[in-house]
Amino acid sequence: KNEVEQSPQNLTAQEGEFITINCSYSVGISALHWLQQHPGGGIVSLFMLSSGKKKHGRLIATINIQEKHSSLHITASHPRDSAVYICAVGGSGGGADGLTFGKGTHLIIQP
């Protein structure tokens, strides 16, 4: 069973700051997902990564397969980025091969 650890659990920053959220996992995977959840429950998929780096607007996600580690970066953070960011991994093999989720990082961006 894959163990997914995220850090930090909570993060409060000022508008404009560069944000980094980290995710580590214990077993090799086929893909890692970064998800965003706003109050009210809706979840949006931000990235799906199997190697390297992806960028979408102010968001950048990287993954290091050898170190079993991924980071999500937010540049020029804005109050609308306030949300819970969740890392999830899949494709570890075995009987229950659905996504395994981290506990999430609660991000608050203050104006």
Added chain:
Amino acid sequence: KAGVTQTPRYLIKTRGQQVTLSCSPISGHRSVSWYQQTPGQGLQFLFEYFSETQRNKGNFPGRFSGRQFSNSRSEMNVSTLELGDSALYLCASSFYPLREQYFGPGTRLTVT
């Protein structure tokens, strides 16, 4: 393109009852996964269906079951409800298993 829809959005049941939740995936998506989210356990994988076949099942008791129809719509059923089943139930669809997932708004189930 319409997103993933889930019905009902809110549900209140009493212990011992059973409940059926429905999920309609994005048109063309053949894979549907179900997840449970609680404050204590976070998000947990329930099961995944692809082309009407259950591919994977998470570590949940047999009271939790599901199925997928030929039009890719999926239902999950929970029998003999317990207080601990109170949660947000999310479904997500993708074109193929282990691809980018698109989440529905969820069904919030309260068991009293």
